[in-house]
Amino acid sequence: MCGIVGYIGDEEAVPVLLKGLKKLEYRGYDSAGIAVLGKSGLLVRKSQGPLKSLEKLIGDETARGALKGTMGIGHTRWATHGEPSDINSHPHTDVSGKIAVVHNGIIENHAKLKAWLVAHGVSFRSETDTEVAAHLIDFHYNGDLLQAVQEALKRLEGSYALGIISESDPDRIIAVRKESPLVIGAGKGENLIASDVPALLEYTRDVYYLEDEEIAVLYRDQVEFYSREGQKLSKEISHVDWDAGAAEKGGYEHFMLKEIHEQPKALTDTLRARIKTYGAKTINLEEIGFDASWAEANRVVIAACGTAWHAAMIGKYIFEHFARIPTDAEIASEYRYRNPIYHPRDIFIIISQSGETADTLAAMRMAKKSGARIIAITNVVGSTLAREADLVMYTWAGPEIAVASTKAFTTQLMCLSLIALQFGLLRKTTTEAALSGYIDALEQLSDQARKILDGKENIQRFASLQFNKAKVFFMGRLFDYAVSLESALKLKEISYTHSEAFAAGELKHGPIALVDTSTLVVAICTQCALFDKMDSNIKEVKARGAATVVITYDGVDYFDKTADEIFRIPRTLDSLTPILSVIPCQLYAYYCAVQRGLDPDKPRNLAKSVTVE
Numbered sequence: 001m002c003g004i005v006g007y008i009g010d011e012e013a014v015p016v017l018l019k020g021l022k023k024l025e026y027r028g029y030d031s032a033g034i035a036v037l038g039k040s041g042l043l044v045r046k047s048q049g050p051l052k053s054l055e056k057l058i059g060d061e062t063a064r065g066a067l068k069g070t071m072g073i074g075h076t077r078w079a080t081h082g083e084p085s086d087i088n089s090h091p092h093t094d095v096s097g098k099i100a101v102v103h104n105g106i107i108e109n110h111a112k113l114k115a116w117l118v119a120h121g122v123s124f125r126s127e128t129d130t131e132v133a134a135h136l137i138d139f140h141y142n143g144d145l146l147q148a149v150q151e152a153l154k155r156l157e158g159s160y161a162l163g164i165i166s167e168s169d170p171d172r173i174i175a176v177r178k179e180s181p182l183v184i185g186a187g188k189g190e191n192l193i194a195s196d197v198p199a200l201l202e203y204t205r206d207v208y209y210l211e212d213e214e215i216a217v218l219y220r221d222q223v224e225f226y227s228r229e230g231q232k233l234s235k236e237i238s239h240v241d242w243d244a245g246a247a248e249k250g251g252y253e254h255f256m257l258k259e260i261h262e263q264p265k266a267l268t269d270t271l272r273a274r275i276k277t278y279g280a281k282t283i284n285l286e287e288i289g290f291d292a293s294w295a296e297a298n299r300v301v302i303a304a305c306g307t308a309w310h311a312a313m314i315g316k317y318i319f320e321h322f323a324r325i326p327t328d329a330e331i332a333s334e335y336r337y338r339n340p341i342y343h344p345r346d347i348f349i350i351i352s353q354s355g356e357t358a359d360t361l362a363a364m365r366m367a368k369k370s371g372a373r374i375i376a377i378t379n380v381v382g383s384t385l386a387r388e389a390d391l392v393m394y395t396w397a398g399p400e401i402a403v404a405s406t407k408a409f410t411t412q413l414m415c416l417s418l419i420a421l422q423f424g425l426l427r428k429t430t431t432e433a434a435l436s437g438y439i440d441a442l443e444q445l446s447d448q449a450r451k452i453l454d455g456k457e458n459i460q461r462f463a464s465l466q467f468n469k470a471k472v473f474f475m476g477r478l479f480d481y482a483v484s485l486e487s488a489l490k491l492k493e494i495s496y497t498h499s500e501a502f503a504a505g506e507l508k509h510g511p512i513a514l515v516d517t518s519t520l521v522v523a524i525c526t527q528c529a530l531f532d533k534m535d536s537n538i539k540e541v542k543a544r545g546a547a548t549v550v551i552t553y554d555g556v557d558y559f560d561k562t563a564d565e566i567f568r569i570p571r572t573l574d575s576l577t578p579i580l581s582v583i584p585c586q587l588y589a590y591y592c593a594v595q596r597g598l599d600p601d602k603p604r605n606l607a608k609s610v611t612v613e
């Protein structure tokens with residue numbers, strides 16, 4: 001996830017910016033850059049790779065005193081638009097190189113704005129959405145930077161935290177936020193901006209939290225605040241009294257818990273830019289290069305490993321449901337050693353959070369060799385998968401640092417739903433009329449996920465009672481079976497509990513022999529048509545002495561008499577429910593690991609990215 005810092009004061013800005021950026025490294029990034037305003041004007045230096053590359057780049061200049069200046073902005077970039085490269089790194093400047101901008105978030109209407117600016121004679125250097133902001137501010141510049149920013153904001157859609165400096169306005173930094181965090185540090189004779197508090201703590205613990213659509217103007221000795229319309233605001237200062245280590249995790253004890261909580265935002269970010277909101281709401285996948293020719297496929301094959309394979313399984317059901325197209329979900333590490341049969345016009349969807357999983361890449365390359373067309377779903381811009389696929393759809397989840405995958409999974413499901421609906425529309429198995437209802441349901445998921453997270457204490461309490469169970473089995477049917485697989489994986493990988501998942505109808509074909517009084521059975525029951533079948537399964541395991549917990553919808557009382565415990569989730573479409581029903585299971589795995597005294601972020605024997613076989 002991108003990081004922003006900015007400094008205005010009496011100290012040399014470069015070391016302050018570099019120190020601030022270092023404090024934001026934990027967020028994950030692929031490139032870094034700074035802009036400093038000194039006697040010789042605005043100097044911008046940026047480099048792909050770790051901060052060390054940037055430090056190396058500016059080493060000589062810094063030693064010679066060629067990058068002197070007491071005001072500047074800096075950025076670490078996590079690529080969203082355009083691959084990681086020197087040119088795509090921030091800060092971005094206007095054509096004259098006098099205005100520099102750093103940006104976190106996504107400018108959703110950047111393509112439209114870019115076309116408009118190009119028509120007005122502006123030439124672009126990078127592939128980023130951010131560059132639009134620099135040119136737009138310049139376009140409106142009439143001698144007053146603040147006014148130019150206010151005018152530019154009227155045209156920007158999406159989410160942004162912006163830090164802006166200009167050679168023509170050398171005594172102030174302008175900072176703006178909308179749906180992307182930005183904090184102002186109030187020092188003595190110096191002021192700072194940062195996307196996250198740790199970058200400020202060496203200089204001050206007095207901060208102002210910018211609210212949506214507020215603008216801050218930082219001078220050396222004061223900070224002014226304005227509404228988007230230009231009305232002056234007075235804001236309360238807050239004092240930070242927690243330590244930097246905790247702040248890096250946003251106040252959460254572990255990255256995993258933080259990432260579980262980031263799901264509402266990740267879902268919104270992944271969805272928003274793919275929905276056309278003018279006129280009747282519809283899905284727009286033009287951005288990924290999707291056109292009608294893709295829907296001429298006879299078959300879809302979805303391949304992935306681990307958690308991403310569980311998303312693939314759910315994807316199979318989603319594609320069959322919305323697009324009525326034969327769909328297979330393949331474990332990539334198995335697939336690569338098969339002698340599979342390919343069909344003309346096969347489409348492969350390859351899912352990988354990292355985009356670097358060796359088995360997944362091998363499966364992708366085999367499919368490509370057969371002539372199949374490849375759509376990648378990945379979280380990492382510029383990853384090998386993204387580079388080698390024909391089309392790429394990014395999960396805009398931000399970096400996933402905890403080894404156990406959480407927000408990548410739910411955003412992968414969001415991407416699969418969008419592609420399946422688009423297929424459905426083109427194949428006429430989903431109607432325009434039905435689509436708007438589906439889009440409404442997709443848009444509600446973020447708030448529904450937040451509601452589940454608000455009730456996490458209930459799951460924490462349950463985990464504190466059950467964390468020592470010798471065996472935990474998850475069971476369900478169809479969508480709920482796939483979520484059971486994912487839930488069992490989560491629990492085993494971070495809490496080392498023996499956990500398995502069963503298709504509930506398969507119980508009596510063998511697995512029920514394992515059930516005894518030491519077993520907890522989690523029954524995921526979110527498909528009304530299958531409630532009676534699931535109820536029978538729960539009774540079967542109860543009769544063998546198992547403790548039982550059911551995950552079902554709000555307002556469902558079907559299992560009240562059978563289950564020992566019920567976790568409820570908000571109601572949505574069956575095909576979208578996995579995005580919600582997995583959340584209590586992620587939380588349960590997390591709290592069990594913590595109760596067992598384990599570090600959920602670093603489970604034994606596991607690596608975040610499996611780049612070898």
Ligand code: F6R
Nearest residue numbers: 306307308352353354357404405
């Ligand atoms: C489980 C987990 C792994 C990954 C798998 C694939 O929590 O993280 O099972 O899902 O190694 O990784 P990616 O998605 O990077 O290809």
